Amino acid sequence: MATTLKDIAQATGVSLTTVSRVLNRDPSLSVGTATRKRIFATAAQLNYQKMPASPEEIKPRPQKIALVQWYSKSREQDDLYYMAIRMGIEQCSQQHQLEVIRVFQNNLTQLTQPVDGVIAVGKFSADQVQLLRTLTANLVFVDDDQFAAGFDSVITDFKLAVQQVVAVFLKQQRRDIGLIYGTETTTDGQRQIHDPRQIAFKETLTAQQLYRPEFTFQSDFTNQGGYRAMQQALTTLGDQLPHAFFVANDPMATGALKALQKAQIAVPQRVSLFSFNDTVLAKYVYPELSSVHVATELMGCTAVKLLCSRFQKKRPPQRVELGTQLIMRASTNLESE
Template identity: 30%
Template structure:
């Protein structure tokens, strides 16, 4: 015969909020054990943890975050600033970052602002005033005011989607290696004259690096980037569609278009389909990112797989290590690889 579980009435509206002692009494453990289950569950046996969490759920217990933060001198939160969160690959990056931090007991506070002047530090200031224990930023080109604020507050930080460096604060991949994969692939297919649809270089360091590295890889292999077939725009399906329409109207002498993201490439493929321009027989299309939808476009998209989720995971591990909640090796350039599909083919005669 099994022992019956201690019973306790469920809380009613207006009743006193459940306390740590209430949870301990219902679970049949000490208040210290409850505290460890909520803050360091790896220190407690699975059976005890499940019993305590059952009591927490039944009582609707919510820890006093302010009191815990004062006691621990930590809020167990990490702030992240990721602009242009919408039509981009950043959701996958942030999801991986959040999952990694959650496994270490930390909550992610995300800010996804519209682009602002480089001197605007209001969002970072707001996160620091909320007491975040660490910060994840996007890109390597951070304003001096941001770095000064983080240094003055002694807040650990990492820069995601940035070329790895000796400091260990930058997590990313080799952009030039990604560009070389696409250029070598198109060159092997006989393409010599290319166009490009990418992000606005005035707004984004990632867009600047991507176009710069593509140009370098093309120049080293005697390929030509036609200026009349280059359009900078925002990343999105509609933007890619309209950019491809504009290039098609100009009828530049190109045999392939490289897109800065799969979102732009998806729009470009739709525009070519509507115009009756067959891909890849008349025009090849290649891209970067390898988003989940890339294999299901018409035709399936040739693209460079970028380690988007891995960037988020490695950033999370690096922050946890700096907060003393884990270990991490020095960041290295994450691998990239070409996903060759049906949107690219031999250059037409």
């Protein structure tokens, strides 16, 4: 008959529980070195063979994923949009029992161990995409449409959102509409990112013969970028300043609002403002900013679900485009006019 743990316990005079924990190398067990040696020696002498675990007892290794954020930690603090996406990924990963390894500013040297999948958040050049591909075949992009390159992508429907914002302004009889938008490049400087909101804005207003290129101002996606762009608009346009502005994100919109207030231009009475992303920033300024709400946490969770489906079976790439919602606040409330 095969030797059992009970046989070893009787031969050593040690409890069955202690024998089991010693042979399973339980690091939390406090037992003397001599007792450990006696148990292992007796097990070897009696030719003890550990029984394989049943399928119910076998716990699979948690799958590890790399969450590659193209922003640095400090930059993420300034742009809560990408932070919210990351938090959505991490929360949903916990639900699916995935171990997440954070990588900031696309610095893959931070990865010191193999991963089963990658969720890449932000914008990436062709070279960066191929480098990520060398890590794993299970790759999902968030806020970057890499579907044509053969990868799962989770993006936002910018075009419809912009059309809806323009419709709000036109309903308010504001036909002179300005734009403040941003430009960025990937962390390796190889790809310039064209703001899809600017493209949709131009197409939408051109179709209605309302597009005025002199009413559009380019900057970076920061509070100071929005402030500088609105100051430029005030300087160059003077009394011809549009009665409505669409601003590409909340940090820029808060900067633009500051510039208008410094110039003593009333919002929304003289200039109506509509922002994009609807982070907490939109509610912590006065007047509160109307903003396009983007389902950032859902974007992150959708990416996790796409990755999990890739773990289960091979399939063609998928492109998921999520809708938005207009959140109306005081920066477009014209009832006081």
